[in-house]
Amino acid sequence: MLAALGIESIEDLFESIPEDLRYRGRPAIPDGLSEYEILDYFRARAEEGAKGYASFLGAGAYRHFRPVIIDALATRGEFLTAYTPYQAEISQGILTTIFEFQTMVAQLTGMEAANASMYDGSTAVPEAGTMAARITRRGRLLAARSLHPEYRQVLDTYYRHQHLPVETVRYDRDSGQIDLADLESKLSDEVAAVIVQSPNFFGVIDKTREAAELAHRRGALLIVIFSEAAALGILQPTAEADIVAGELQSFAHPTSYGGPCVGVLATKMKYIRQMPGRLVGETVDAGGNRAFCLTLATREQHIRRAKATSNICTNQALVALMATIYMTVFGKQGLRELAEQNLAKARYLAAAVRANAGSLVFSGPFFNEFVARPGSGDGARVNEAALEKNIVGGLELGRLYPELDGALLVCATEVNRREEMDRYAACFGPPAGGIGIE
Amino acid sequence: MSKIRRHQTQNELLIFERSSPGKIGYRLPPLDVPAVAADEALGAENVRGEIAGFPEVSEVEIIRHFTRLSTWNYAIDLGLYPLGSCTMKYNPRLNEAVARIEGIVDAHPYQPQALAQGAMRIQQTLERYLAHIAGMDAVTLQPAAGAHGELTGILLIRAYLQSQGDAREVVLIPDSAHGTNPATAAIAGYKVKEIASNERGTIDMASLAAAIDDSVAALMVTNPNTLGIFEQDIAEVAALLHDRGAQLYMDGANMNALVGVARPGDFGVDVMHLNLHKTFSTPHGGGGPGAGPVAVKSHLEPFLPVPRIAEEAGALRYDHDRPRSIGRVRAFYGNFGVLVRALAYILAHGGDGLRNATLDAVLNANYIRKGIENDYHLPYDAPSMHECVFSHNKQVARGVKTGDIAKRLIDYGFHPYTVSFPLIVHGALMIEPTETESKAELDLFIDALKSIAREVETDPQLVLRAPQTTRTSRVDETRAARKPILIWEPPANGA
Numbered sequence: 003m004l005a006a007l008g009i010e011s012i013e014d015l016f017e018s019i020p021e022d023l024r025y026r027g028r029p030a031i032p033d034g035l036s037e038y039e040i041l042d043y044f045r046a047r048a049e050e051g052a053k054g055y056a057s058f059l060g061a062g063a064y065r066h067f068r069p070v071i072i073d074a075l076a077t078r079g080e081f082l083t084a085y086t087p088y089q090a091e092i093s094q095g096i097l098t099t100i101f102e103f104q105t106m107v108a109q110l111t112g113m114e115a116a117n118a119s120m121y122d123g124s125t126a127v128p129e130a131g132t133m134a135a136r137i138t139r140r141g142r143l144l145a146a147r148s149l150h151p152e153y154r155q156v157l158d159t160y161y162r163h164q165h166l167p168v169e170t171v172r173y174d175r176d177s178g179q180i181d182l183a184d185l186e187s188k189l190s191d192e193v194a195a196v197i198v199q200s201p202n203f204f205g206v207i208d209k210t211r212e213a214a215e216l217a218h219r220r221g222a223l224l225i226v227i228f229s230e231a232a233a234l235g236i237l238q239p240t241a242e243a244d245i246v247a248g249e250l251q252s253f254a255h256p257t258s259y260g261g262p263c264v265g266v267l268a269t270k271m272k273y274i275r276q277m278p279g280r281l282v283g284e285t286v287d288a289g290g291n292r293a294f295c296l297t298l299a300t301r302e303q304h305i306r307r308a309k310a311t312s313n314i315c316t317n318q319a320l321v322a323l324m325a326t327i328y329m330t331v332f333g334k335q336g337l338r339e340l341a342e343q344n345l346a347k348a349r350y351l352a353a354a355v356r357a358n359a360g361s362l363v364f365s366g367p368f369f370n371e372f373v374a375r376p377g378s379g380d381g382a383r384v385n386e387a388a389l390e391k392n393i394v395g396g397l398e399l400g401r402l403y404p405e406l407d408g409a410l411l412v413c414a415t416e417v418n419r420r421e422e423m424d425r426y427a428a429c430f431g432p433p434a435g436g437i438g439i440e
Numbered sequence: 441m442s443k444i445r446r447h448q449t450q451n452e453l454l455i456f457e458r459s460s461p462g463k464i465g466y467r468l469p470p471l472d473v474p475a476v477a478a479d480e481a482l483g484a485e486n487v488r489g490e491i492a493g494f495p496e497v498s499e500v501e502i503i504r505h506f507t508r509l510s511t512w513n514y515a516i517d518l519g520l521y522p523l524g525s526c527t528m529k530y531n532p533r534l535n536e537a538v539a540r541i542e543g544i545v546d547a548h549p550y551q552p553q554a555l556a557q558g559a560m561r562i563q564q565t566l567e568r569y570l571a572h573i574a575g576m577d578a579v580t581l582q583p584a585a586g587a588h589g590e591l592t593g594i595l596l597i598r599a600y601l602q603s604q605g606d607a608r609e610v611v612l613i614p615d616s617a618h619g620t621n622p623a624t625a626a627i628a629g630y631k632v633k634e635i636a637s638n639e640r641g642t643i644d645m646a647s648l649a650a651a652i653d654d655s656v657a658a659l660m661v662t663n664p665n666t667l668g669i670f671e672q673d674i675a676e677v678a679a680l681l682h683d684r685g686a687q688l689y690m691d692g693a694n695m696n697a698l699v700g701v702a703r704p705g706d707f708g709v710d711v712m713h714l715n716l717h718k719t720f721s722t723p724h725g726g727g728g729p730g731a732g733p734v735a736v737k738s739h740l741e742p743f744l745p746v747p748r749i750a751e752e753a754g755a756l757r758y759d760h761d762r763p764r765s766i767g768r769v770r771a772f773y774g775n776f777g778v779l780v781r782a783l784a785y786i787l788a789h790g791g792d793g794l795r796n797a798t799l800d801a802v803l804n805a806n807y808i809r810k811g812i813e814n815d816y817h818l819p820y821d822a823p824s825m826h827e828c829v830f831s832h833n834k835q836v837a838r839g840v841k842t843g844d845i846a847k848r849l850i851d852y853g854f855h856p857y858t859v860s861f862p863l864i865v866h867g868a869l870m871i872e873p874t875e876t877e878s879k880a881e882l883d884l885f886i887d888a889l890k891s892i893a894r895e896v897e898t899d900p901q902l903v904l905r906a907p908q909t910t911r912t913s914r915v916d917e918t919r920a921a922r923k924p925i926l927i928w929e930p931p932a933n934g935a
Contacts, residue, residue, distance in 0.1 A: 019670050029790070108927045235491075257546060261729075283926055285917065303620050316728045394551050
């Protein structure tokens, strides 16, 4: 090859980099390792974790049974090692599965259209918000305080420089649902959209229909957010929503320390030209056969540049494929049964917590997560006792919600066994040395 | 050896059309706690009926459905995938295995930090290696993809300039840039001003000097640029910007030309992103997931997204107390599974191996350039780095455009190059082979492009009707956009 190029050394090809800009140091990266050593390295890191622990963490990343055929199919090289399907004739596989993904997301959320995916739930929120601002030509947003706190932080980062102030709407201290009076008082003709999560961060099914009515009365849109997709198997979708955005990790990928995830964005057909992200549409090939291709690209950055609906390019296609396979495996009956199991497990755990002198902080209906306090002491004490039993307890809320300091956000899914729920609930009882537990 | 045609594929309905009522492909364990009546627990108004249209199929039907669909895709595993600026290199399967190790794949982002030391150590190690490769001082792994990294980087610049008293108004972007650059600058609240390229295909220093004033916050530059040409004046560009109090952002999409050979930090770059799904081999998966870590010089470090990893007496912890931070750009810690794969890639190559990959990538691109330089028009003759850009100027006289040549390339068994980009080349063919390819594969590709050039002369219709060997013939994209059908709906008669 060097001879064909008429050069003596590959280095000659780098002459366009000025000599003083070349790197001549020794790489501060160790010599290459063998496959065996690399596996060893990562196995050692895995041991420095929570392997073998039962867990009651949710809070935006959920543990669910994951059928093995998801990876058997999604790791096929034809899916795994393909690029974005710009060349439709040799990308019908991924295009068809994205079309199926869009369809299932629309069916689940009760919307008319969905895009090919966003990075995750947290970044789907500001994308939905800017979309609403474009549709309404208004410049303020209202977001429920019960929206995932990290989603709210992302919203804040995105909007600080877009002249899109976000005001927070209180939650009702009894029900854990959005405070409708506070919402009504903050609504104005400048508000583009109201952002409400359901189930909200506290696990409570929120009052999305009431919020929609108040929002629409003032010409604002309603954006419904979800972070636990398993709830969609049983929850009535909010037909009144204008945009639904959320996180499908539950159906797609193990928690994987928080990523990769898969964000979704769904809406009404009348709004699709304001929607960010890739869209796959149905068409025909030269022979008149059904075919699919990327479409409505004039919304996107590679065509519209500074005037695009978003800067998003790479999305989460492979994770979306995993979700598509998961939803196909569980199907119409399975998603319902899965949701019912989650509901039953969380009710059981809540009852066990109460039986151990703990209490639930909110009275609103919950899906598979709830906020609880021990009868005495705080959540940190409960979780310390749990760790002794190889249990990772619920999330301590004090850092994220100072007013809920000492409370725990506890999640039970179909993977939590009754016996481990009993053991964790016992930790809510009087501290060791107190009366009667174990 | 030459390619003949793709293997046999089967027709396949959509999964919804394959459904039959009552079929299932799942089995949950029996419930070990009392069942709960949903209506009572949630309120009847909150409980949905069945999800209309949702699939009902058996496991083997699912396997066949998705396996058949997979055979309709081209992929790196099948051959050369020379998309310019996309760096479609081999995705090592070891990386898939390590990302799925128990204790890593099932780690929860909120598990106690004492029980997350391994996950945090992986991040810290990757941050350090990436900082070294880029010649920068600190790295955040939070951004989920390249464009997300761009946004993070521009917000960092904004916060820094604000701390100096003035966030300024304008971001300069060369006309050869990726579309994500101007889109990002706009989202970050900046006006975009385009800088024309010179006859060499690089930034025109006179235009740049004329455009820089006290309203300019930054220049976003891709280096090597989208023509595959190294911006030789990059150090002068940086000095020019810094003299006027502006910052230099580098889009790291083309870092596969530089790793181990040159470091952007040494050019005067203040902030850049890296695409782990390009340079560091994590699979593109039909469009994602990616990861877009951002590397910065020390003056931008206080502004990095929260939380940051800190180390005390050998123990790692998250530091949320960062008052000057731009905040979070994503929940949790980024696309962690992608980070694991990228670290595995770096460990496998080692410092010297990474450098060798760069050398091979540049050699391969130049070999292709040499191979077709008599057949296609080369608009800029400056030396190529990891990719080369031709135009359809010689073919367009016969009515054949770059998009047609691309489709014909499919008939030869290859994925096409990037079509019609960068925009400054009319009818561009943008070719990036990566280090993955052997001489034999490159020769096949060169032969295919030479053969197509001959076909354009002898039988242009053959090229215009391409592809003809694929399962799906040329797809009508105009029709898809005219009346968008974005989801499947059951037949109206309910059949």
